[in-house]
Amino acid sequence: MKKPPKSSGRTDPVFDLLARSPHKERLADYLALLKPFDDQSRYLPFEALRYRWAAGxxxxxxxxxxxxxxxxxxxxxxxxxxxxxxGKYVQTPLAQKTLSVVDRHTSTAALDYMTSQIGERMHFSYLLNDLIEDEAIASSQLEGAATTTRVAKDMLKHQRQPRTPDERMVLGNYRMMNFAWEQRHEPLSVALIAAIHQVGVEGIDDEQYCPGVFRAKDEVVVQDGAGNTVHRPPPAAxxxxxxxxxxxxxxxxDGSTLENNYLHPLIKSITLHFALGYEHPFRDGNGRVARALFYWLMFKNEFAAFRYIAISLLLRNAPVKYGRSYLQTEADELDLTYFIEFQCSVILRAVLGFTHSSLWERACSR
Structure with a gap:
């Protein structure tokens, strides 16, 4: 039997510390922490974990x-x-569950079955009533649009011209969601990113947004509600x-599911969402473009049911957690697990809400 190679004699600095006093007296307590998750399978940042470790x-x-x-x-x-x-991540139990639910309920094949059961007319009606409108409105409200959901829906339903900048923002997002669906067969390019931005923000305040034009200076920063700078994007150069x-x-x-380099489209779409927000390529409207590109990539990968799943409805109700997931990732050496975990929690709730809708239940009862 072949013997294992001899140790080089070098010690790991972490384990070297554990061998010293006073740490070695608590060796079992320390070694119990050598795992990526806490005892409830949560992937927590340092700021949360430090209050859960044993005293001393x-x-x-x-x-x-x-x-x-x-x-x-x-x-x-x-x-x-x-x-x-x-940018890296750890596959978590929550992510695995979300991938399973997304695969079962949101594929084009699953949607085709549902629409075959309820009929094309109801399918079209549901499309008008839900995702494209709801996502457009909620995404705008997430960015600060003050219009109410009822007024915004009325504008879109009756194809009324927008009367305020907030309504123009909603209409821009509505057009952007449609554009993401129409362009789903195209490869991603710098030109497509610029075109999505232009479709989404043109006519709102062109001087502020500069539709379809990438920032050329480093004056763009991300601030919190108190006006503190929380993110400086990479340089414009x-x-x-x-x-x-x-x-x-x-x-x-992405390779086949049997290959080592396989990456599920949902993880890739969430990562694209993060990357656009991190780069912040435009003077304004970056969050809307990032979320539209998330949808675009899901559409491209044959998850057509995401036309009915409005992620921003849930993001709008948790804007602090949404922003914090960006900051936790950036603070911890671009560990995207925090951002992916939060997005998976939102997507899981949105997909389960879709599967419990009256439309889905009606299709499954036939």
Whole structure:
């Protein structure tokens, strides 16, 4: 029998610390933390975990053990920013459940079966009444549009011309969602990203938004409700080149489910959502473009039922958690697991809401 190779004699600095006093007296407590999740299978950031560790443990050492366990399971997704840094994630129980539900209920095949049961007329009526309107309205409200859902729906239903900038924002998002569906067979490109922005914001305030034009300066920042800067996007210099690399990554084949490099379209779509928000390529309207591109990529991968699933309805009700998931990812070396986890929790609720709708139940009862 072949013997294993001899150790080089080098010690891991984390385990070296555990062998020293006073840490070695609590060795069992420390080693129990060598896992990516907490005891409830949650993927929590340092700010949340540090209050859950046993009294007397060194918080920095505890975090080093958690990070060591996570690093062993990281899946590299794509390089982001300038200088380039790898965005990565850990597959979590919540993500696995969400992927399963999405695969079962939102594929084009599942939607075709449902519409065959309820008839094309009701299918078209439901389309008008739900996703495109609801997503357009909620996405606009998430960005600060003050119009009510009832007034916005009335405008879209009766094809009334918008009277205010907020209504123009809703109409722009409505057009953008339709455009994302129409362009689902096209590869991602810098030109397509610019075109989605132009369709979505043109006519709202062209001087403010500069429709379809990428920022050329570094004056764009993301601020919280108190006016504090919470994110400075990568520099404008090299922006187009980075978007070209992002497009190349999106257009790469994900491989078959049997290959090691397979990446589920939902994870890829969420990552694209994050990457657009992180790059912030436009002066304004970046969040709307990021969410529209999420839908575009899901449509492209034959998850047509997402035409009926308005993610922004739930994001609008949790804007602080939505923003925090961006910040937690950026603060922790571009660990996208935080952002993916939050998006999966929202998508899971939205898909289950869709499957419990009267339309779905009517189709399944036939």
């Amino acid at each position: 443990l060194d918080a920095n050492l505890c975090w080093a053990l958690v990070k060591k366990a996570r690093a062993a399971q990281y899946i590299n997704l794509l390089p982001l920013g300038e200088p380039l840094q790898w 090299g922006l187009v080149a980075r978007l070209e690399k992002l497009s190349d990554w999106v257009n790469l084949s």
